[in-house]
Amino acid sequence: MRTRSLRLRLFLAGALAIAAALVLAGLGLVLLFEHHLERTMDDDIETYVRQLVSGLEIDRATGRLRVTKSAADPRFELLSSGFYWQAAIDDFREIVRSPSLGGETLPFPGEGRADDRIHFSRILGPSREPLLAGERFVSLQAGSLRAHIRVLVALDLVGVTRARNMFGAELIAALLIIAVGMALAMWVQVGLGLAPLSVLRAEVGEIARGARRRLGQEGPREVQPLVDEVNGLLDEREKEIERARNRAADLAHGLKTPLTALAADARLLRGKGELDIAQSLERIGDAMHRHVARELARARARGIQHSRETAKTPVADVVDALVRTLARTGAEIAFEAKIEPGMRVAVDRIDLMEILGNLLENAMRHAIARVRVSALGGRFVVEDDGPGLPAGSETLIRQRGGRLDETGGAGLGLAIVQDVLDAYGAAMAFSRSELGGLRVSVDLSRYATN
Known part of the structure; x- marks a missing residue:
């Protein structure tokens, strides 16, 4: 059902626009926050990969891969902690893992690219939980032995999801407060915008009461054409009323002479003893005079609101x-x-x-x-x-x-x-x-x- 209130209509339209803008802004902020957390995790993974690579070596006697120094975070030592690393010779004949994996093996997402860069991707962990993984390919030399090693560090994304949800909940509360404040400000703004219409309504009321003849000349450019049109109608109406009053006055003056003559004839007849005819003419003349007086009053009444302004x-x-x-x-x-x-x-x-x-x-x-x-x-x-x-x-x-x-x-x-x-x-x-x-x-x- 359409509302007839212009103020409410503008307020509802503005409220919908504010709500849509805040929802889009909220979603954008949550995505930016999540992206920031993942960038932070990328930096952590890169640090852990560098620490792990610095501790890898090939045993010259056996050709086996050894880790002399692991990543510094103690959570790599806790089972299923969400912090995992593993390293393998390129042919996967030997894989070394962090204690947190408990003997499980994570999938290597890379295609054997030996460009010495860290490549990030998403993989599934031992419990099918989502992980953000960073993989690097390095070459190790031990005497005449040379091996290509794949190093993988993966961190659980559950913490990111939890932080994102908490941030979203707090953001909703903040956006609701902002929405209330903006709604109040918009209500005031709509009131200020419609203030000229309130002034027009008051001036129209004054015209109806006869307190003024025309609408005020100064107003917003958007309202001024309406003001000019109404003033034009009022001017034309005043001229028409004045013409009607003049016609009524002309009619009254035009009847004045015949009524005077009729009264004179009645007096002559009364002087000749024709009393019945004289009284009849006098009654007719008096009735005509009174009706003319009433019509003059009506004509004057039609112009009252223009004469009572001052x-x-x-x-x-x-x-x-x-x-x-x-x-x-x-x-x-x-x-x-x-x-x-x-x-x-x-x-x-x-x-x-x-x-x-x-x-x-x-x-x-x-x-x-x-x-x-x-x-x-x-x-x-x-x-x-x-x-x-x-x-x-x-x-x-x-x-x-x-x-x-x-x-x-x-x-x-x-x-x-x-x-x-x-x-x-x-x-x-x-x-x-x-x-x-x-x-x-x-x-x-x-x-x-x-």
Whole structure:
């Protein structure tokens, strides 16, 4: 099963490469160690052969081969010790041996080459154990007698095998420690290599939250083409959003004059006593005006993330301006405002006024005498002492995409608020206020900047 983690994928690939490299290195080191031991044995064999050759002579009286001085190592005197030597006249009529052979004879691997050099080969010992043998051909002169002698020294390879195995075991432990260290270093290296992608992810998150418009321009050459492509898409999207907002604004302004004329006609009809027709035209005009206002809010909401990058709107100023405006409508409503001192939110000022203005207007329309607005840590609450939600309307209000303007207890303003909040990834919550009426809460804490 393929993993979707790039970090884990790179780590596993690197770990496999490290494991393969360490295995090959381990095998190579073991072979080099074994070869070194055998070279050391070659030197020992050469020394023993020279010692043995220096102690060989031919008896002048009998013509027999004698050894006056054997190899110096005492292990040649121990039976089956793994240290063996033997010498023979070239026609094998007489062979002398080390006591360690116990009367056994080792095979001579040479072909009778009398070049005075030591030739190395592998042979089998008395117990069929592997031996490393060195053979030399020498000529001895005793008076008129001249004989060609073959000298063989063989050492047991069991010690080499044992040393190789011990070295291999110790090497495995060392290589495991190295592998762990390299794996940790590689994990850090992969993290450093993927760090630019983490930066990109953070910047994309900031773009989604509206904290920035474009990705950073400086980055590794391998990542820069991606950054340029994404920035190009963002620029094109911003232009498209701006064009859509302009078209919506043009549409709204294009409808403004006909709506004004329609309102004037309604007033003329009312003056002529045509009250039913005038009221019908006024209702149509008011509905068209509200729908145009909502579509303008939606068009503006589509461009919110581009306008809130540098927005740090002071909440107290917005609430104060809205309360003063609503207080001049002549309604006998007392407004209470409890705003956290110095509180600011990364929300466009017009958007915040759209949200709070519609909530306060809705609360004032249904309140008996009191409306309270509070803001703390980016969380806003608007309450009134009116009748609250009509029975059975709370479920519809809480539904995603519910037409709040069709519930009877809340106007089109709440639908506009919901459109703006959707663009910010926020939502409204409805409950019963301790004042007796509706309590509407909005959580914009993620945009609090104070």
